Amino acid sequence: MQLIVILAVARLGTWVAGRLGQPTVVGEIAGGLLLGPSLLGRLAPELFAAVFPPAAEPTLKVLGELGLVFLMFLIGLEFHFGHLRDMGRTALAVSVAGIAAPFLLGLALGRLIHPYVAADLNLTGFSLFLAVALSITAIPILGRIMMELGVHRTRLAVLTISAAAVDDVLGWILLAAVTAIVATGFDPVPVARMLLLTLGFGAVVWLVLRPPLVRLLDRLLAGGRELGSAPLAMLMVLILSAAAVTSWIGVFAILGPFMLGAALWDQERLRGVLVWRLESFVNAFFLPIFFTYTGLRTDVGALDSGLLWLCCGLVSLAAIAGKVGGCGLAARLCGLPWRDSACVAVMMNTRALMGLIAINVGRELGVIPRSVFSMLVIMALVTTVMTMPLLRRLMPGTELAPGHVPR
Secondary structure (H helix, E strand, O other): OHHHHHHHHHHHHHHHHHHOOOOHHHHHHHHHHHHOOOOHHHHOHHHHHHHOOHHHHHHHHHHHHHHHHHHHHHHHHHOOHHHHHOOHHHHHHHHHHHHHHHHHHHHHHHHHHHHHHOOOOOHHHHHHHHHHHHHOOOHHHHHHHHHHHOOOOOHHHHHHHHHHHHHHHHHHHHHHHHHHHHHOOOOHHHHHHHHHHHHHHHHHHHHHHHHHHHHHHHHHOHHHOOOOHHHHHHHHHHHHHHHHHHHHHOOOOOHHHHHHHHHOOOOHHHHHHHHHHHHHHHHHHHHHHHHHHHHHOOOHHHOOOHHHHHHHHHHHHHHHHHHHHHHHHHHHHOOOOHHHHHHHHHHHOOOOOHHHHHHHHHHHOOOOOHHHHHHHHHHHHHHHHHHHHHHHHHOOOOOOOOOOOOO
């Protein structure tokens, strides 16, 4: 019953979002908000409790996270990473600026609003977790937006998705450090271990796993053959194994599949087969569950005063100013034209739901209140809703413009 309701409402939401010129994810998150305590839970609490009992939450969570795992592999596979040969330095600069600027603004904002939204919670822990949540770019949503616009094979798209990938690695390492500070006191050893293991896993994927996998895929797909059930199952085992490794490392499960897909970015036949076999089902089934489930856990009614709504506005403003300002300035200083720099900044500003993962950790540690969780969901929606309209205005004159042939 839950899946029927979620998929139907998510599909309706994506249709409405498409009519409004928004990415599908906006409709899916909005559908979750409508089905959750923000609306249905208030208008019909008995119906809400009957359809969405707490006991079913783990199942929805697992299905949603499976969707993210497969999506991240497809995103890595879809992007033209050959452009990084001449854009790697710019991607790194954009990523570091995209972490540092919103993190510093988040720290300052945390200290400013703490007396009003979390006076009974630890100031340092609250400020640090808020800063981390504002710093992380949402690769899955950013990737979906780029693919919906048809710009994912351009240099600017690869620059941005690469910066977002580095951004996420730094963000999860930062999250681990902040968690250590709050929970046990700062210990640099786990942070260094996480960084070294992530780099080591990336080296194994590219240098050890990629060569035999490419040879095997060439043999399996020779002569235009399709990928059979057994090879597809083995590929899924690899994807899930990559997710398990990075989950064990502590940098979040979706990074492993992304790295595996990126290692196979130049396998055109594999990409063509998997877009037909896997991508449609992931987008139609798994991802609506993930985004709708997150909306189900959010109660906008927690913001029950003008002061809390003012704080919510400040959270969104700090998030936007930090990402757009930091990433745009870094791209411009690295030599990109102003319009290209603005496109990169707007795309990097897409938060969607990745920052909410950090906030969930903060809630479990007791340093993030329910009202701030709702503020972060609203911030995620605002920054994602901004992306499409701003990109469409900025794209003319850049390689993202419709009809431009990627180099």
